[in-house]
């Protein structure tokens with residue numbers, strides 16, 4: 693099914709200012725949009741960690757609310773990065789840097805995280821709707837594996853991708 697952008701202002705606005713890097717266009721507000729989406733993803737991680745920390749006595753309403761945020765948020769940020777950020781980052785890499793294939797890995801992690809997100813969402817929705825928690829330890833392990841993976845991914849993008857995007861946007865301002 694074709695994915696749709698719903699919450700990325702820089703892509704929705706036809707009047708957004710754009711820059712071109714090696715023939716690839718990038719909206720001037722892209723770095724800020726990426727940071728904003730990262731912050732939202734980190735807040736999701738905090739919510740998941742809070743649930744994991746309180747197992748098995750979780751707040752079922754919190755489980756429902758958190759479950760409903762996971763998939764839409766990941767799809768928004770992944771689509772934004774893959775459509776706007778990664779092409780510019782790749783175009784800006786030198787030959788030696790490009791050999792690391794970091795963008796291929798980041799794209800693969802997006803797919804893995806979305807698959808993992810479906811499993812976590814299903815678990816949290818079940819608990820939110822009153823299903824007993826059968827194995828709190830296993831659920832905690834699943835939640836921690838998920839949000840720790842998201843945090844590592846964000847940390848890499850903030851250390852390697854975002855600074856390059858900021859410098860590109862600044863250089864062309």
Ligand SMILES: [Fe+2]
Nearest residue numbers: 773798845849
């Ligand atoms: Fe990403």
